[in-house]
Amino acid sequence: MRFSENGSKMQNNLFDELTGIYNQQSFFEYTAQMLDNYPDISFCLIYWNIRKFRTTNDLFGWQAGDKILIHWANTLREILGDELAVYARMDHDNFVCCVTEDFLNNSDWTKLGEISYFTGDTEYHFYSCCGLYKITDRTLPLSNMIDKARAAMETIKNNYMTLYAWYDESMWNALLEEQRMNSEFKTAIAERQFKVYYQPICRASDGLITSAEALVRWQHPTKGMISPGVFIPLFEKNGFISILDRYVWDEVCAMQQSRLDQGLATVPVSVNVSRVEFYNPALCDDIRNIVKKHNISPDFIKIEITESAYSDNPVQVLEAIKKLHAYGFSVLMDDFGSGYSSLNMLKDLPIDVLKIDMRFLDDFEKSRKATIILESIIRLAKWMKLSVVSEGVETQREWEYLRSVECDSVQGYYFYRPMPQESFTTLLDQSAEKSINLLFRDSEELDDSILDIFNHSNTLESILFYSMLGGMGLLEVCENEVEILRVNNGYYEAVYNALPRERKLINQPFEEPERSFILEQCRLAREGSKIQQFQLHHERKDGVYIWLSVKVRYIGGSAHRSLFLFAIENIDEQKRLEHERYRTNYSTVLLKLFDRVYRLDYSTESVELLHNVNKRFKTPQAQFSFPDFFKNISIVTAPKDFDKIELLKRKDSLDTLLAKEHTNCIPIHYELASDETVAGTTAYFFKAELPDGSEHYLCCVKRNS
Ligand code: C2E
Ligand code: CA
Ligand code: CA
Secondary structure: OOOOOOOOOOOOOOEOOOOOOEOHHHHHHHHHHHHHHOOOOOEEEEEEEEOOHHHHHHHHOHHHHHHHHHHHHHHHHHHHOOOOEEEEEEEOOEEEEEEEHHHHHOOOHHHHHEEEEEEOOEEEEEEEEEEEEEOOOOOOOHHHHHHHHHHHHHOOOOOOOOOEEEOOHHHHHHHHHHHHHHHHHHHHHHOOOEEEEEEEEEEOOOOOEEEEEEEEEEEEOOOEEEOHHHHHHHHHHHOOHHHHHHHHHHHHHHHHHHHHHOOOOOOOEEEEEOHHHHHOOOHHHHHHHHHHHOOOOHHHEEEEEEHHHHHHOHHHHHHHHHHHHHOOOEEEEEEEOOOOOOHHHHHHOOOOEEEEOOHHHHOOOOOHHHHHHHHHHHHHHHHOOOEEEEOOOOOHHHHHHHHHOOOOEEOOOOOOOOEEHHHHHHHHHOHHHHHHHHHOOOOOOOOHHHHHHHHHOOOOOHHHHHHOOOEEEEEEEEOOEEEEEEEOHHHHHHHHOOOOOOOHHHOOOOOOOHHHHHHHHHHHHHHOOOOEEEEEEEEOOOOOEEEEEEEEEEEEEOOOEEEEEEEEEEOHHHHHHHHHHHHHHHHHHHHHHOOEEEEEEOOOOEEEEEEEOOHHHOOOOOEEEHHHHHHHHHHHEOHHHHHHHHHHOOHHHHHHHHHHOOOOEEEEEEOOOOOOOOOOEEEEEEEEEOOOOOEEEEEEEEEOO
């Protein structure tokens, strides 16, 4: 006897419209009948979920999703055949079945765990997981039995290696615990049991705190501190999350308002927005209204949106991001790389900051592959002008690595754990001093006495630490000698583009001409008690010249000795571009000096007119062969120069001639007295050597008067 339908299309309301198998309502009805009719047979309840079904829908479209559901239902029908069973589609991608224990023991029903599906010529594989409940107590409501099977399924939903799980009582307790938490939520909000913790986010280059993330905890009266990983998924299911999120945003805004009103330092704080919020069209306005209520600028609140929110709801999320931008908020993409989103999707999303999921660092020590992926994400983000935060930084090695690949910011236990508001605001108060310590935390070059100078010098202003990135050190001026005493690692990176093995390169006094130049700048810095900034063409100890931008600040000393703090930046590339720009600009001006400029190409024996300023002398022709060009010149040339012209026609003889003339230039005078316009004109032949090593022969013509 079979209790499921026969595959023909639906009559009345018994069947699921899409798949044609029973729906939830008929499942209840026929299962109850079956259990009644067979009191001596042992039955089990199975609850299935198709894994990553939502992603499938996103990737291939809902029509494809529908086809898969139909295919899955058909497979279920085939496997159960004429068995004593009732099966149905519960909702979405969830299926249920009540079948004999005997069938489960003696069939290969587990092949439902992986089914393949062909579209066109491509084969796709779909995976499912299920929970099983052996019906021991037939007096239980059927809905309760289904809950039990579902609870078992939930325990392996994220465990891809496991196909099924049998229900046990502990799972039921978890379910009860969920229900209890749900029932306690309202009181918890009213009694302000939820606490906002803050985890600082640091600039990767030096560890300076630049922002923070707000993370909620539940300070439960009897159970103690509950982590958001436990209750957030729960509140996302029943919608309480939208109340909780607003509570958190409000707390954060209140904290910011209080700091700002008191004139205290603060940093922007990012808040999390649950993925389910994007079903709420009022989301962005709610955020804006909370910020407005506290009278703070949107600059102090940033919005974190998870990658999964985007893959659930791409259209809504995109719209929300645009709106949040219009309201003045920065938007961060959280947990990037944790899901199925591709790097490609980034180009469609106008986000400001990319937060890379901490799982990438989990594999840091083990897998070269993870670091390659990490590195390419960072590179791509840079290219797209996105700032990058790496989460979950737990070791110095991880930090160093992230710095080396130019990740902008870091967040993790190595720097700070999430902390209660009071600790966070205390930290903000001390942040200037803290940043000094952090700045040199791993610099072997700076010993304690130097740190003392940094910490106790009240002439030091935060600006030094905020704006002086990279190489830093201490410089001593004694009589007329200048010497570098200490440097940090950044110094070597700026000067040598690497950390040299031999770090003793610095302890030598500067020599002329650098010495007088630096002495003068230090004098200006000391007398003006200001930061003196200048550029230095510095000769390294290995003889290589580099351009540096230098800032010096006087920090103390005696009559004969002065100590300066300095910061340097390598501007070689900047200088090179600058010089190139000068050359281009100057050459336009220089060209204008001459009436006409020709370029002689000895390999093709042709001449090209590059420039002609004299309108009266307009030459329609811009290109000549050597014979024509030199013939034209010969006509107007003074007879004494005739011999020279012969030599100009060949490269080797011109080179010899140029070598003889110390002016590096061969002038040819035009002296046809009868023609006024030609009289008093000179053509200069010379060789121009360009920085790229190429040689060009030019002829520049200029009227003498
Ligand atoms: P998330 O947004 O990815 O937050 C980062 C999580 O990583 C936090 O967990 C943080 O404590 C933890 N973490 C930070 N540094 C490290 C580290 O170095 N190593 C390791 N292993 N973990 C680190 P937490 O506070 O337990 O929060 C978990 C998740 O709960 C958050 O993940 C976020 O998705 C959610 N959440 C937290 N607060 C809120 C909230 O107010 N609203 C919403 N909607 N979700 C929240
Ligand atoms: Ca987050
Ligand atoms: Ca995250």
